[in-house]
Amino acid sequence: MADKATLRVWRGTKDKPGEFQEFEVETYPGMVVLDAIHDVQATQDPNLAVRWNCKAGRCGSCSAEINGRPRLLCMTRMSHFEPGEPITVTPMKSFPLIRDLVTDISHNYRMAKKIPPFKPRPREADGTWRMQQHDIDRIQEFRKCIECFLCQDVCHVLRDHDKHESFAGPRFMIQLANLDMHPLDTVDRRPMIKDTFGIGYCNITRCCTEVCPENITITDNGIIPLKERIADDFYDPVKWLLRKVMGTKKKKSLPVVQEAGSKKSEAPKAKKKEPADAEE
Ligand code: SF4
Ligand code: SF4
Ligand code: FES
Numbered sequence: 001m002a003d004k005a006t007l008r009v010w011r012g013t014k015d016k017p018g019e020f021q022e023f024e025v026e027t028y029p030g031m032v033v034l035d036a037i038h039d040v041q042a043t044q045d046p047n048l049a050v051r052w053n054c055k056a057g058r059c060g061s062c063s064a065e066i067n068g069r070p071r072l073l074c075m076t077r078m079s080h081f082e083p084g085e086p087i088t089v090t091p092m093k094s095f096p097l098i099r100d101l102v103t104d105i106s107h108n109y110r111m112a113k114k115i116p117p118f119k120p121r122p123r124e125a126d127g128t129w130r131m132q133q134h135d136i137d138r139i140q141e142f143r144k145c146i147e148c149f150l151c152q153d154v155c156h157v158l159r160d161h162d163k164h165e166s167f168a169g170p171r172f173m174i175q176l177a178n179l180d181m182h183p184l185d186t187v188d189r190r191p192m193i194k195d196t197f198g199i200g201y202c203n204i205t206r207c208c209t210e211v212c213p214e215n216i217t218i219t220d221n222g223i224i225p226l227k228e229r230i231a232d233d234f235y236d237p238v239k240w241l242l243r244k245v246m247g248t249k250k251k252k253s254l255p256v257v258q259e260a261g262s263k264k265s266e267a268p269k270a271k272k273k274e275p276a277d278a279e280e
Pocket of ligand 2: 144145146147148149150151152170171174211212213214215216218
């Protein structure tokens with residue numbers, strides 16, 4: 001006989017107070033929580049609302065909270081839970097509820113629009129761009145983000161203090177880190193990182209890093225180096241004065257590594273290394 005599991009699923013809409021509803025589902029090897037939700041939709045209540053697309057941990061749509069922890073429904077196996085243990089499924093708490101397990105995440109897209117886009121420096125004289133491999137390696141992990149917003153959901157600044165308008169949140173901090181550390185980018189976003197995106201609100205609890213399904217080291221590799229750069233630029237008196245006198249900071253350009261036999265091109269001037277870079 002097939003094993004059974006009990007799901008306690010949050011039901012409600014933005015206009016009506018919600019409540020938990022229990023469903024019993026038959027389990028099978030390899031079943032994930034999203035399968036169980038689909039089983040409920042197919043056999044018990046077709047009105048249960050859930051957002052999903054890929055069922056492969058790639059689209060970031062099926063974010064919810066399972067037993068109070070932000071998780072992807074499609075990447076959480078039913079076998080992860082003790083037999084007989086009720087599995088509680090609730091919508092992400094940091095975003096307004098639309099219905100059942102579906103929340104309104106449009107705030108994130110509005111925040112994304114505020115970030116000035118990537119603007120590369122001109123190409124080298126031979127028509128190419130060259131970058132140091134370690135600069136590429138450093139930002140590569142930030143590009144794995146699937147925009148599930150689980151990190152935004154768990155961050156207490158957004159979740160408990162509702163600072164959605166003052167703090168961009170961890171997902172956008174890594175996007176800003178990705179741009180700030182990009183060796184080709186020329187835009188100085190640091191005043192915005194400090195003021196508009198409110199990096200000072202982050203107190204490095206690392207909860208965002210713990211829930212990221214892509215294992216991006218959001219805090220240590222993204223937010224902390226950004227904080228160090230902001231501290232250098234705005235709270236180091238010499239750099240602060242330079243910024244006042246010289247205006248916005250031009251981003252560093254790395255020296256071009258000349259390949260053997262290639263035509264000599266003009267190397268951009270290297271600037272003094274920043275402390276965060278020097279750690280490597
Ligand atoms: S480390 Fe910062 S961004 Fe991440 S959850 Fe904590 S306060 Fe939020
Ligand atoms: S950083 Fe991780 S947790 Fe945050 S949105 Fe991207 S993939 Fe999801
Ligand atoms: S359905 Fe795409 S990540 Fe879960």
